Amino acid sequence: xxxxxxxxxxxxxxxxxxxxxxxVFFYFYEFLLRVATQxxxxxLEKDFNISYAEYGQLAAFYYYSxxxxxxxxxxxxxxxxxxxxxxxxxxxxxGSTLLFAHTxxxxxxxxxxxxxxxxxxxxxxxxxxxxxxxxxxxWFPLISGLTLAIGSAGPVVGGGPIALMLEYMDWRQLMxxxxxxxxxLGLISWLVIRDHNPLQPHLTRQKSNENGSLxxxxxxxxxxxxxxxxxxxGYAFLATAPTDAFGGAWGALFLRDVHGINNIDANWAxxxxxxxxxxxxxxxxxxxxxxxxxxxxxxxxxxVSGLILCALIYTPSVSVFMATTLFFFYGAFGSYILCxxxxxxxxxxxYVGATVGFINFMSMLGSALLTRLLGxxxxxxxxxxxDYSASHYHQVLIILPLFYVVSAFVVIPLIRESFGQHKS
Numbered sequence: 371x372x373x374x375x376x377x378x379x380x381x382x383x384x385x386x387x388x389x390x391x392x393x394v395f396f397y398f399y400e401f402l403l404r405v406a407t408q409x410x411x412x413x414l415e416k417d418f419n420i421s422y423a424e425y426g427q428l429a430a431f432y433y434y435s436x437x438x439x440x441x442x443x444x445x446x447x448x449x450x451x452x453x454x455x456x457x458x459x460x461x462x463x464x465g466s467t468l469l470f471a472h473t474x475x476x477x478x479x480x481x482x483x484x485x486x487x488x489x490x491x492x493x494x495x496x497x498x499x500x501x502x503x504x505x506x507x508x509w510f511p512l513i514s515g516l517t518l519a520i521g522s523a524g525p526v527v528g529g530g531p532i533a534l535m536l537e538y539m540d541w542r543q544l545m546x547x548x549x550x551x552x553x554x555l556g557l558i559s560w561l562v563i564r565d566h567n568p569l570q571p572h573l574t575r576q577k578s579n580e581n582g583s584l585x586x587x588x589x590x591x592x593x594x595x596x597x598x599x600x601x602x603x604g605y606a607f608l609a610t611a612p613t614d615a616f617g618g619a620w621g622a623l624f625l626r627d628v629h630g631i632n633n634i635d636a637n638w639a640x641x642x643x644x645x646x647x648x649x650x651x652x653x654x655x656x657x658x659x660x661x662x663x664x665x666x667x668x669x670x671x672x673x674v675s676g677l678i679l680c681a682l683i684y685t686p687s688v689s690v691f692m693a694t695t696l697f698f699f700y701g702a703f704g705s706y707i708l709c710x711x712x713x714x715x716x717x718x719x720x721y722v723g724a725t726v727g728f729i730n731f732m733s734m735l736g737s738a739l740l741t742r743l744l745g746x747x748x749x750x751x752x753x754x755x756x757d758y759s760a761s762h763y764h765q766v767l768i769i770l771p772l773f774y775v776v777s778a779f780v781v782i783p784l785i786r787e788s789f790g791q792h793k794s
Contacts, residue, residue, distance in 0.1 A: 385564070386504035390513070392562050393452065393497045394520050396460050396555060400490035401524030401644070403467060403548070404432055405618040407483075409533035409637045413541045418476040422623075422758070426745025429619045431480045432487035433738030437731050439491040444727020445589035448720065451565025452496040459496075460559050462489035464552025471545035494521065495726045498710065500563075502722045511711050515655030518707045522647035525618060530638030537634070589724035598716050599725065601785045603732030606709040608777035609672060611736030612679065612770040613704055617643030617697065619741045621682075624767070627758045629688045639693040646701025654705050662789050664712045669782045671705030676774030678703065683767045706733065715788035736773075 407414065407429045415425065447455055466485035473479050497517045501510060535544055593599055616624070621640035625631040631639070654671065658664050678700045682693070709729050717725045747766045752758055 382504075386500075389500050389504060389563050390497065392555070392559050393456060393493070393500050394517055396456065396463075396559070397493040397497055397517060397521040398524040399460075399552060399555065400463055400486075400493045401521045402527055403463065403486050403524075404490065404614075405525040405641065405644075406532060406545075406548075407432075408619055408622050408640065409530075409536060409633070410541050411623065412633060413536065414479075417474075417541075418479065420476060421745075421749065423745035423749050424476070426619070426742055428476070428480055428483060430738050430742035431483040432490070433614070433734050433741060435484045435487035436491045437734035437738050439488055440495070440727040440731035440734065441590065441724070442727075443491050444495050444593075444724040444730075447492070447495050447499050447727075448589045448722070448724055452492075452499050453560070453563040453565050455492055456496045456563055457556055457559040459489040459492035460552055460556035462486075464549050464556060467545055467549035467552060471542045471549060491730075494518075494730060497521075498714075498722055498726050502719050503566075507719065510714055511655045511659065512652065514710050514714070515652035515707050518651040519648040522644040522651065522701070525644035526641050526648070530634060530641055533634045533637040589721050592721045593717065593724045593728045596716070598786065598788075599713065599728060601781060602709050602712050603729055605668065605777050605781045605785065606706060606729050606733035607736035608773045608781065609668075609675075609704065609709070610706050610733035611740040612675075612773050613643060613647075613701070613706070614734075614737035615740040615744060616679070616767070616770055617641070617701065618737075620744055621697065624683075624763055625688070625693055628760045628763055629693070631688075631690055631693065635690045636693075639690060639697050642694050642697040643701035643704075646698040647704055647706075648701075650702030650704060651707045653702075654707055655711060658708055658711065658789065664708050664715070664788050665782055665785060668705045668708050668712075668785075669778050671703045671708075672774045672778035672782070674703040675700055675705075676771040676778070679771050679774070683770070684764065709733070712785070712788045740770075740773075 407425070411425055414420065414428065418424075418428075420428070443455070463486050466482045466489065470479055470482035470486070473482065494517070498510075498514060501513045501517070505513060532544065617640055621643070622633070622636040625636040625639060626633060654667050657667050661667065678696055682688070682696045682700065685692070688696075710726060713725045713729050714722065744766060748758060748762055751762045751765045755762070
């Protein structure tokens with residue numbers, strides 16, 4: 371019996387899973403680094419002698435480079451493939467984490483966070499590019515949901531567990547260990563990742579100019595000239611900003627200042643946002659298939675997230691258990707992942723890197739702006755008061771649920787249903 375064909379297919383799947391595993395672990399790794407400033411905040415405030423506004427600035431520097439690099443990285447991933455770019459990105463993240471751990475300068479710490487964001491910008495795009503090139507197209511919604519779920523486990527480790535480890539070691543020692551993990555991962559990436567799938571060469575090689583290669587501007591123009599992509603990007607901007615700003619940067623401080631919850635419990639509670647995403651992201655992708663609609667779960671997710679956020683912010687007394695539960699369901703109803711499913715539905719797979727880059731640019735732009743602005747806004751409403759009170763937070767955080775109101779009732783009605791329009 372001739373078994374060469376199934377063996378060949380089995381080896382192909384094994385390689386694909388190995389490449390995806392490396393890329394998705396990096397996504398987990400960079401997501402951990404994204405939110406690491408939240409549990410580190412008390413020690414960072416002490417070591418660098420910084421205010422809340424400066425803490426917000428430090429946290430936001432990650433998002434500046436992450437957002438700005440999404441567009442070129444997406445197009446370059448389509449053009450050059452993920453192997454070289456992903457390996458460089460992992461090493462950049464690892465080296466910048468070591469720089470962050472060693473510096474005594476707040477300005478250099480901000481620069482290190484900027485570089486960490488720059489390296490992290492490659493992670494999600496590379497995961498979806500590898501998925502598109504190496505897996506059957508029908509698997510894309512499931513794997514994209516799984517990718518966000520695995521990545522979202524990074525902040526769970528980057529919140530409560532890091533806060534707990536800080537009871538036993540200095541934050542600098544911890545960041546050094548995390549940096550060395552990244553260096554090892556970079557070496558593995560170079561050895562495992564491959565750019566071209568011999569079984570689907572049309573997904574990585576297509577003659578689009580005289581030289582037979584896919585040009586940067588070909589990728590960019592394909593994405594930005596489609597009005598639907600701008601609408602989906604607008605939804606991503608509005609749906610992601612509150613999640614990253616509150617769940618990833620300010621939620622634990624809110625619980626500490628307003629409800630007197632200790633640093634470890636506050637960080638455990640806030641990072642339940644991302645554990646909720648671990649559960650909710652695949653379910654959101656799955657439900658869109660069951661309902662035969664992308665728009666319905668996107669709208670429901672935005673409305674429910676906004677209501678849960680209101681409960682978190684305005685309930686007079688919140689226990690650790692209640693905060694943990696609300697943060698979990700807040701993340702579980704996040705419909706951010708469906709932005710990429712919609713974008714994949716309406717765009718050619720050859721341009722998946724540029725498309726994902728554009729959507730990620732819009733979402734991280736919102737995260738950067740909101741994370742950065744909350745600190746100065748809190749300082750402004752506090753005035754001459756010594757501490758930050760519930761009233762101060764209530765005045766500022768009212769803008770977060772409004773993001774969901776606009777996304778559900780203004781943007782969603784403008785987005786055409788994309789289910790069934792998948793372009794293979």
